[in-house]
Amino acid sequence: MTNKNTIAAIVIGLMLVTAGFLAITSKKSPEVEKSLITNFEECKNAGYPVMESYPEQCRDAGGNLFVQIIEDKTINDTDSIPVPVSNDKEFNKPVTLKINDKVTFSSNMYVSLKEINDSRCKPDVQCIWAGELSVLLSVLFPTANPAQDTRLGTTNNKSVTLLGYTFTLQSATENSATIVVSPKESTSRIAGGYIVGHVDIGPFCPVVREGETCKVPPEAYTSREVVIYMSDKVTVKERMHLDADGNYKIAIGPGNYFVQIIPAGIGPGEKKPVTVKSFETTTVNFDIDTGIR
Secondary structure (H helix, E strand, O other): OHHHHHHHHHHHHHHHHHHHHHHHHHHHHHHHHHOOOOOHHHHHHOOOOEEOOOOOEEEOOOOOEEEOOOOOOOOOOHHHOOOOOOOEEOOOOOEEEEOOOEEEEOOOOEEEEEEEEEOOOOOOOOOOOOOOEEEEEEEEOOOOOOOEEEEEEOOOOOEEEEOOEEEEEEEEOOOEEEEEEEOOOOHHHHHOEEEEEEEEEEOOOOOOOOOOOOOOOHHHHHOOEEEEEOOOOOOEEEEEEOOOOOEEEEEEOOEEEEEEEEOOOOOOOOOEEEEEOOOOEEEOOEEEEOOOO
8 A cells, every 4th residue: 555655646746847847848938939039020020019109119028129120211302302492582583482481682682481371261251351361571671770571461562662672472372472572673763863962050169260160070961861752741762861071962763852851950850842853953952050159
C-alpha cells in the first residue's frame, strides 16, 4: 500500500512540475514576438491597437511605443506653395491683393489691404439695402506720414482721390480685392496756368535806426504756407510752403479758386479770389502785419 502511495505521489509531483514548466514557457513566448517588432508598421500589421493621433502611435504587448514616420512631401510640391505678391507695381494697371498683402509703386508709395467687410444681404433675409463688399486700404505716401486709411466699396465710394492719386476698386470677393491706382495727370498741368505771388511780412523791428535796415528772417517765410481752395472756400486743392524770400509759384488747372496764407498775422487770413486760365500766369500778393510796434 505504501509503495502505491509513493508512486502516486511521485506521479502527481511530476505532473505539477510539468504544468509549471508549461506555464512559464507560455509566458515567455510573447517576448519572442515582441523582439520581432521594430517599427510602427510592423506593430500595426501584428494587430496591436493604433491610437488616433498625429502621427499615429502603436503599442505592443510589451509596452513598447512605436510612432508613425510622416514623410515630408511638401519640398517638391511647388503647386501648394503660395506665390507672394510682387512689390513693384505699375500705375493704371489692375492689382489683386489679399488681406495683409503690401505692394509698392514706382513713386515709393506703399499700399496694403487691411480688411474686407461683407455687408451684403444674406439669402432669405429681407433687407432695406442690398449691401456691398468694401475694402480698407492703408496708403503711405512718400511726402506724408503717417499712413492714411481709405475705404472703397463695390457700390459706394468706388473711387477715392488722396493727394492727387486716385484709388479705384474694380472688383472684390470675400478674400481678395482688385484695385487700380492712377497718379496725378500731367496733362492738366500743361493745359493749366500758374498762380504766383510774393508775401510781405512786417514789421519785425520795433525801432529802426537811421542807416540800418530791418531784415525779415527766412523762417518767417518758410514757416508759412500758401493754400489754394476750390470755389467753395473749403476744399483744399493745393498747398505749399513759401520760399526763403517769401515767394511762391503753383501750377494748377484752369478754374476759379481762393488763395490764403497760413498762418496769417493779426486777425484771420484773407482768402483772395483768383481765376486761372490755360497758359496764363496770375499774380496774387499778400501783406501780413505782425503786430510788432
